[in-house]
Each structure stands twice: as C-alpha cells, then as structure tokens.
Amino acid sequence: MAKTGDTVRFLNSVGGGRIVRIDGNVAYVDEDGFETPVMLRECVVVSEAGDSRAAASAAPAVAPKEIEKPSKEVKAEPELPIVETEGGDKLNVVLGYEPADIKQLSTTRFDISIVNDSNYYLYFTYLTRGDEEEWTTRYAGIVEPNIQLLIGEMTHADLAHMEHVAVQMIAFKRDKGFAMKRPVDVEKRMDLTRFLRVNCFRPNDYFERDVIALPIVTDDVQLGHDAVSVKPEVIAEAMLTPVERRPERRQVKKVQRQPRTSGGGDPFVTDLHIDELLDTTAGMSPAEILNYQVDEFRKVMDANMHNRGRKLIFIHGKGEGVLRQALMKELRHRYKSCQVQDASFREYGFGATQVTIG
Numbered sequence: 001m002a003k004t005g006d007t008v009r010f011l012n013s014v015g016g017g018r019i020v021r022i023d024g025n026v027a028y029v030d031e032d033g034f035e036t037p038v039m040l041r042e043c044v045v046v047s048e049a050g051d052s053r054a055a056a057s058a059a060p061a062v063a064p065k066e067i068e069k070p071s072k073e074v075k076a077e078p079e080l081p082i083v084e085t086e087g088g089d090k091l092n093v094v095l096g097y098e099p100a101d102i103k104q105l106s107t108t109r110f111d112i113s114i115v116n117d118s119n120y121y122l123y124f125t126y127l128t129r130g131d132e133e134e135w136t137t138r139y140a141g142i143v144e145p146n147i148q149l150l151i152g153e154m155t156h157a158d159l160a161h162m163e164h165v166a167v168q169m170i171a172f173k174r175d176k177g178f179a180m181k182r183p184v185d186v187e188k189r190m191d192l193t194r195f196l197r198v199n200c201f202r203p204n205d206y207f208e209r210d211v212i213a214l215p216i217v218t219d220d221v222q223l224g225h226d227a228v229s230v231k232p233e234v235i236a237e238a239m240l241t242p243v244e245r246r247p248e249r250r251q252v253k254k255v256q257r258q259p260r261t262s263g264g265g266d267p268f269v270t271d272l273h274i275d276e277l278l279d280t281t282a283g284m285s286p287a288e289i290l291n292y293q294v295d296e297f298r299k300v301m302d303a304n305m306h307n308r309g310r311k312l313i314f315i316h317g318k319g320e321g322v323l324r325q326a327l328m329k330e331l332r333h334r335y336k337s338c339q340v341q342d343a344s345f346r347e348y349g350f351g352a353t354q355v356t357i358g
Helices: 064-075 156-161 192-196 232-240 247-257 286-304 322-333
Strands: 007-010 016-023 026-031 034-039 043-047 093-099 110-116 121-129 136-143 147-154 164-172 184-189 202-204 207-218 268-271 311-315 339-342 352-356
Touching: 007 026, 034 136, 034 147, 093 164, 110 121, 110 136, 136 147, 156 192, 184 207, 268 286, 286 311, 286 322, 322 352
Parallel strands: 268 311
Antiparallel strands: 007 016, 007 043, 016 026, 026 034, 093 110, 093 207, 110 147, 121 136, 121 164, 164 184, 202 207, 311 352, 339 352
16 A cells, blocks of 8 residues: 555556645655645555665766656556547536445445546546535546546535536647547536435446446536535435435336347357457557457448447457447447347357347
C-alpha cells in the first residue's frame, strides 16, 4: 500500500509523482507542483519514501528530483493504442455509480466511473459539495478516447457531501487537427435516496452491472439535471424504511428487449483473439492488431445482417477491455438494429458478447 512520501505512477491514466498527503482512500499526488487527487488503489509505487537506491547509482551532484524523473519515465506503461471510431467526433460522456453489492445498498460502497465515448481526450475535474457553498475536487486528470475510467469510490458516510456534483472538461486531440468543442461545465443536483432503492439502479450500455448513470454530454449537448435536493434526515428515514422491490418490472423490460426472430439454430461463434486469426503478428503494432480484429468483426456482422434472428457469439476476452469497447462502439453506431448482451458464462466464460441480428 502506498504511503506519504512514496513516488508513484497512476494505474489507469498517464502521470504520477510524489504522494504529499493521504485522506482516507484518496492520495494527493504532486505532479509538477499541482496536487492531483487519486484513489490509493490506483497508485503503483515506483520508489518508497527514503529509498536511496536510485540516488546511490547516480552522480552525487545530481539533485534527487532530477533522479526521480528518469525512473518514472522508464517504468511508465505505454499508452493504449488510440483507435478512432465512426461517429466518435461527437462527445458522449456519462458518470456512473456502481454498487459493489446491490443486495446491501445500505452498507455497500459505490465505484464512481466516467465514460468517454468519443474520439477526443478529455481533461476534466469531478467535484462535489453538500449544503456548503465551497466545492471539493474529487478527481482531476485526463481520460483517453473511448475509455471508461474509475475515478473514485464512496460510502453512505460520503452522501452528505454529494448533494451537488459537477464536471468541468476540455476536449482535444493529440498530434492531429480536430474540430474544437466548447468547454463543458455541468452541475447536477442529486436525489440521494436513489442510492438506497434497488429499482433506481438500471442497465446501461456502458456498464456490465446495473448503475445510476448521469449523462453529462450527449451528442455534444451538455445536459443539466433538475432532481430535488434531499436533506440528510430524509436519507436516514429512507434507510430505516423497507424498500419495495419490483422484479417483475425488470423482467418486462427484458422481454421487450428480445427480438422477434424468423429463424433459430445454433449461435455462430467467432474467436477474436489475434492468435486465432493470424499465425503471427510480427511487425504489427497494437493499433494494427486491434484494427484487424475489428475488421474481422465487421466481416462476420455484414455477412449475417440479412439473417434476422441469427445469434452471433464474439469471444474477445477480458484483458484491458480495449477490444470489447471497440466492438460496443461499432454496435452502437454501425449495427443499431441488433440486440446485444453478455454471452453465457457457462458456455463461453467471461469475455464473450452475444449479438442477435435485428
């Protein structure tokens, strides 16, 4: 576990520095004079506080700060390949609150993620406040194109400081020209009792489990929120009140999502692991490999689009989730009529998606 004084790099985003202080599960990391709040579990220790091994191997005249920079650069992991997708030049950004255990809403923690469904990098800040007028920065950093990033977690003890949330961000591209986007400044008021009601957590295209999703930007349009502010005493009362569950409502939704098919038969299975598609990947970059896998996916989809009701299984694996996200983007923009769901775990394990031609 990282501690104050350690030099760290970030696990799921670019950057790092020295931890100057720790508040609960959040570490404040000094990046070139700026303190960046990051979840402790997202910090990977490069060198511990007081570790003199790096300094011993360098010339005595070199300052410690100059020694740390090369070691951070050498150990930093390479960025994932940036693959632009059709329709991705419009910003679509969503905040998601995902319970660790939806059956224990009164005690469980919630993971907070931001989804960047666009071809742009987003430099953003995520802020919250309660009844007080001053805001608290919960996360500041960059999320890469077409990436879902975990930016924090919260418990019910944090709800009193979550009555208002805000996201500010600037969109840009690297090493190429792009259409400029207006800066985003969205504030939302939260109905905090939603975190205690099972039926408020719903399926969402970007998440594998039911979540409370807050759209920030949809097709370049910034979205506000008009939820009524709820006082802490109302929350306490709700925690003591049995929550009425309506599983039949969710079952009806699932039935409505099933396509009317004109045919059946066994699913057509395609394994998109690159070693199943090619004998060798020598000389191919990660971006070229990903593009080859997406092209194979398109070939299978296009060959079956005339066969309404046909079920296709695509095995993509868990990994970093880059391939799965690329496939989901294709399905949302290129194959909108198709139905998508996770494939059977018993038959195909984790990391498989079922598509039903619609």
